[in-house]
Amino acid sequence: MNTRLWIAAAAASSVMTLVGCAGTGPNQQLGLGVGAVGGALAGQAIGGNTAATVGGAAIGGLIGNEVGRNADQRNYNNNYRNNYYPYNGPSN
Numbered sequence: 485m486n487t488r489l490w491i492a493a494a495a496a497s498s499v500m501t502l503v504g505c506a507g508t509g510p511n512q513q514l515g516l517g518v519g520a521v522g523g524a525l526a527g528q529a530i531g532g533n534t535a536a537t538v539g540g541a542a543i544g545g546l547i548g549n550e551v552g553r554n555a556d557q558r559n560y561n562n563n564y565r566n567n568y569y570p571y572n573g574p575s576n
Contacts, residue, residue, distance in 0.1 A: 491534045509556030512549055519548015 523544015527536040 488534065491538070509553065509559075511555040511559070512552035515548035515550075515552025515555070516545050517548070519551070520545035522548070 520541045521544070524537050524541035526544065527538070527540020530536060530540070
């Protein structure tokens with residue numbers, strides 16, 4: 485029982501560390517959290533042990549983080565880059 489407690493504490497602290505290191509975009513943070521939870525559930529379903537759950541959470545968090553980062557970058561490009569030179573041309 486003591487080993488399970490230490491493993492759960494290590495998994496929780498690693499997830500909190502990943503969330504704290506997430507980028508500033510809201511989609512990136514949301515993707516990290518959802519990916520970590522989804523990966524943990526998939527790891528538990530596939531492996532059925534703590535190592536598979538922690539590994540699934542780590543892999544899911546990384547994938548969700550990248551998907552969210554790409555969504556934030558796409559939103560940034562659509563909102564700011566199209567209007568980068570709003571007054572480029574002669575004025576009437």
